[in-house]
Amino acid sequence: xxxxxxxxxxxxxxxxxxxxxxxxxxxxxxxxxxxxxxxxxxxxxxxxxxxxxxxxxxxxxxxxxxxxxxxxxxxxxxxxxxxxxxxxxxxxxxxxxxxxxxxxxxxxxxxxxxxxxxxxxxxxxxxxxxxxxxxxxxxxxxxxxxxxxxxxxxxxxxxxxxxxxxxxxxxxxxxxxxxxxxxxxxxxxxxxxxxxxxxxxxxxxxxxxxxxxxxxxxxxxxxxxxxxxxxxxxxxxxxxxxxxxxxxxxxxxxxxxxxxxxxxxxxxxxxxxxxxxxxxxxxxxxxxxxxxxxxxxxxxxxxxxxxxxxxxxxx
Amino acid sequence: xxxxxxxxxxxxxxxxxxxxxxxxxxxxxxxxxxxxxxxxxxxxxxxxxxxxxxxxxxxxxxxxxxxxxxxxxxxxxxxxxxxxxxxxxxxxxxxxxxxxxxxxxxxxxxxxxxxxxxxxxxxxxxxxxxxxxxxxxxxxxxxxxxxxxxxxxxxxxxxxxxxxxxxxxxxxxxxxxxxxxxxxxxxxxxxxxxxxxxxxxxxxxxxxxxxxxxxxxxxxxxxxxxxxxxxxxxxxxxxxxxxxxxxxxxxxxxxxxxxxxxxxx
Numbered sequence: 001x002x003x004x005x006x007x008x009x010x011x012x013x014x015x016x017x018x019x020x021x022x023x024x025x026x027x028x029x030x031x032x033x034x035x036x037x038x039x040x041x042x043x044x045x046x047x048x049x050x051x052x053x054x055x056x057x058x059x060x061x062x063x064x065x066x067x068x069x070x071x072x073x074x075x076x077x078x079x080x081x082x083x084x085x086x087x088x089x090x091x092x093x094x095x096x097x098x099x100x101x102x103x104x105x106x107x108x109x110x111x112x113x114x115x116x117x118x119x120x121x122x123x124x125x126x127x128x129x130x131x132x133x134x135x136x137x138x139x140x141x142x143x144x145x146x147x148x149x150x151x152x153x154x155x156x157x158x159x160x161x162x163x164x165x166x167x168x169x170x171x172x173x174x175x176x177x178x179x180x181x182x183x184x185x186x187x188x189x190x191x192x193x194x195x196x197x198x199x200x201x202x203x204x205x206x207x208x209x210x211x212x213x214x215x216x217x218x219x220x221x222x223x224x225x226x227x228x229x230x231x232x233x234x235x236x237x238x239x240x241x242x243x244x245x246x247x248x249x250x251x252x253x254x255x256x257x258x259x260x261x262x263x264x265x266x267x268x269x270x271x272x273x274x275x276x277x278x279x280x281x282x283x284x285x286x287x288x289x290x291x292x293x294x295x296x297x298x299x300x301x302x303x304x305x306x307x308x309x310x311x312x313x314x315x
Numbered sequence: 316x317x318x319x320x321x322x323x324x325x326x327x328x329x330x331x332x333x334x335x336x337x338x339x340x341x342x343x344x345x346x347x348x349x350x351x352x353x354x355x356x357x358x359x360x361x362x363x364x365x366x367x368x369x370x371x372x373x374x375x376x377x378x379x380x381x382x383x384x385x386x387x388x389x390x391x392x393x394x395x396x397x398x399x400x401x402x403x404x405x406x407x408x409x410x411x412x413x414x415x416x417x418x419x420x421x422x423x424x425x426x427x428x429x430x431x432x433x434x435x436x437x438x439x440x441x442x443x444x445x446x447x448x449x450x451x452x453x454x455x456x457x458x459x460x461x462x463x464x465x466x467x468x469x470x471x472x473x474x475x476x477x478x479x480x481x482x483x484x485x486x487x488x489x490x491x492x493x494x495x496x497x498x499x500x501x502x503x504x505x506x507x508x509x510x511x512x513x514x515x516x517x518x519x520x521x522x523x524x525x526x527x528x529x530x531x532x533x534x535x536x537x538x539x540x541x542x543x544x545x546x547x548x549x550x551x552x553x554x555x556x557x558x559x560x561x562x563x564x565x566x567x568x569x570x571x572x573x574x575x576x577x578x579x580x
Contacts, residue, residue, distance in 0.1 A: 178430055179420055186406050186417045193404040196366070197480070198392035198421035253408075311467055314459070 008173075016162050019155040028154045029226075030270050035158075035165040036223045038262030040239075041246035042172050042255070043215040048244075049252030050181060051208045052188030054107075057098065057114035058216050059240035060121035061091045065217025066224035066234050067125060070138050075131075080144035084164075084221045091217030095210040103205050122235035137231025144225060157226055164222050168215050169259065175211070176255050184208055185253060249290055251299025261298060319344040319488050319519050320365070320396070325374035327360055327543075334360040335371075336543035342488060347510065347520045349530040349551075352540035358523045359401065361540070362490050366398045367391040379487050393421060395487030399477040399494065407466035411457060414465055414476055415448040415483050416441075422484035444483070451479040454509055471498040475506065488519045495526050507533055531555060 018031045040062060047053045068090050069083030078086070102113040125132050132138070143152035144160055151157045175181055187194050187201045194201055224230040242265075250261030268286070272279035294301035318341040327335040335357045342348045352358050363369040365376045367388035376384045383391050392398075397418075406414050423440035430437050452458050455475040460468060465476050474494060481489045494510075495503045503526070510520060510533060524530050530537060531551035539546040539560050547557050554560055 174431075178427065179416075180427055182409070182413060182417060183420070185409060189406045189408055190404050192368070192388075192400070193406065194417070195368075195388040196392055196398050196400070196404075197418045198389050198484070199417075200387075200389045307464060307467060310463055314463075 012162075012166050016159065019158045025154045028158050030267060032154065032158050032161045032226050033223075034263050034266030035161040036219050036226070037242055037246065037266050038259055039165050039168045040216050040219045041243045041250070041258055041262045042169055043212040043219070044243045045247050045250075045252060045255070045258045046172060046176065046184075046208050046215075047212045049247055049254065049258065050176060050184040050188065051205055053103070053205065053209065054111050055114045055209065055212070056111065056240055057095070057117045057213070058243060059235060059237065060114075060118040061095065061213040061216040062220035062223075062239055063118075063121050063125055063235040064094065065091055065220030066230050067132060067138075068217065069221030070141055070224050070230045071131070073142060074138055080142075080221075080225055081146070084218050087217040087221040088214045092210045092214035095213030096206060099206050099209040103202065103209065118235070118240065122232065125235055126232045132232075135232050137229055137233075139229045141225050141228045141230070143228075154226075161222055161226065164218070168218070172215070173255055180204070180207075188253070245287060247297075249287065249294075249297055251297025251301070251303075254297065254299030254303075257297055257299025257302075317344055318342060319379055320521065321375075321377040322361075322365060323375040323377075325361060325364060325376070326372045327357075327364055327369065328372055333543045335364065335374075338374075338540065338543070338545050340538050340545065340548065342519060342521050343536070344487075344519050345514070345517055346535045347514050347522065347533050349534035349537040350521060350523045350540065351525070351527065351530055351537060352546070355542070356540040357543045358540055359492065360543075362398065362492055362521070362523055365391075366396060366490060368398075389421075396490060397481040397484065397486040397488075398490040399474075399481050399492055401492045401496065403470060403473045403477050405465045405468075405473050405476045405480070408464055410463055411452065411461050411465050411476060412448065414480055415451065416444055418480035419444045419447065419483040447483055447485075448479075451482055454512065455479050456505065469499075471502045474498055475509070478506070478509070482513065482518065488521060491520060491522045491524075493524055494522060495524065495529050503529060 015031075015035075019028050022028065040058065044055070044058050047055045047058075065087035068087040069080065072078040072083035072086050073080055098117060102110055105113060126134055128134075143150050143157070145151070149156065151160050176184075183194070183199060183204055186199070187204055191201050220234070224234065227234075246262045246265050247258055249265060250259070251257035269279060269283050272282050275282065290298075296304065320342040322341070323339045325335050325338040326333070338357065338361060340348075350358050350361065360369065364371040364374075365383075367383075367386050367390070371385060374384065375382065378391070378394050378396055381394055383394055383396070386394070406417065409417065423444065425434070425437040425440040428434075429440075452461055455478065457468075457472060457475060460472070465473060468476065474497075478489075478491065478494060481491070495506055498506065507529065510522075514520065522530065522534065531554070534551060536548065537551055537554045538548045539554060539557075547554055547560050549557070
């Protein structure tokens, strides 16, 4: 793995160069979505892939983050960067408060609770009109500024999304590849055994849930400022579904698998635009086929082949 | 020798049925103590209660002078009692190396801050854990599987992994829940030898097992449970000749029991 870090840096730089090689707003826009969705998916991977907690609350955190960032700028007179920090912290705290009780429930109750949370956030966004302006939304979000540059075009905003993604993914990578990440995998695989080894699962689960929420929230903030508007459609289930598909196809519990699938699956629906009428059907067929061939995702598939090879070598 | 584990008057009832009706025993430091009894006699309930995996109704459990009665499982583990499970539990998707490392990590002083900065404390802890893991892997004869996911191992090999994991943090006592149940007979002898070596190196074991042969060869002291009560306690030879034990354990007269035990051995 000596090559790992240079390779990752090289990859990150190559991705950063996208706005330089194309003048198309459309392609760079897909790039922004891919970056932000990959971060949100990687955050979901921390709870679902590593810790084994299927959380639909990510959608709620995404929305809270988007609104928190927008409101910081529009209503409370802060700037975009402060907004991201608030979104991060607010979501982390909300996740601790929500996670503390619901992580004690069983698996199914947990899933339902997180789903309910996401629906509640959507309801609040729609009905707390004084704060969120309800279905009217908050339009004309100003472009972020830093170092005297206003990131007011898609091409410029791309680098904001890029810097954010690289920072968040680096953090997640450090976390997932540490002893904490290994412990999360252990908890997912055999919780009673971790307890028998002196490990208390609850702080780990709560930390994973909260960190994941904070990152998802900040990602929502970035995406809202890319769209330049936030309204109730920001809490559409489409986003949750996108994050989940990225994780499931990439391979839950595999850091790099989810990154690769985040980029690939953000581009795929666009690559299918040659057939405007059928593209979503083709997309669906590809997803189902992928699940048939690789039920544990691309990373799981590669891993199974590796294990088969090792097993053979041992015989 | 002094008692590492003292269990006094343990009681546990499930919906009015007395699974444990006042069980007391000691485990001496450096010994191998066996806990046997027919199905439903309360063996599993006993170790689940002392290791914190079930709540006990009353009684007292003292580990190395510290009262751990009714404690939470992970805190009891940290106090120095490691256990295995009847249905083998390992982290199937982690390598043998990681299985052993996870088992020890809670017991070293390195925090995540130490890890982040790769401090000396962290490096020392990892190195010590690695040394211990290598020793144990050598002992259980699974060296060539060290970097491979434990999911590919056989049931018996996984039992050995679980045993090694339990030994990783140098616990005060290791509680083994049916270490040879479902294990290939040819491998039982290997486990016996491994346990004897570990015991000579100073490890203390409490073993719950159905295999009478295994228990009698290995244990310095055997405790017999029946219907939630301690029926007898003594050396393997004493237990072997105790007619009450034979009757309870095999549900038959001593003569026929002898016959059956010979046949099963």
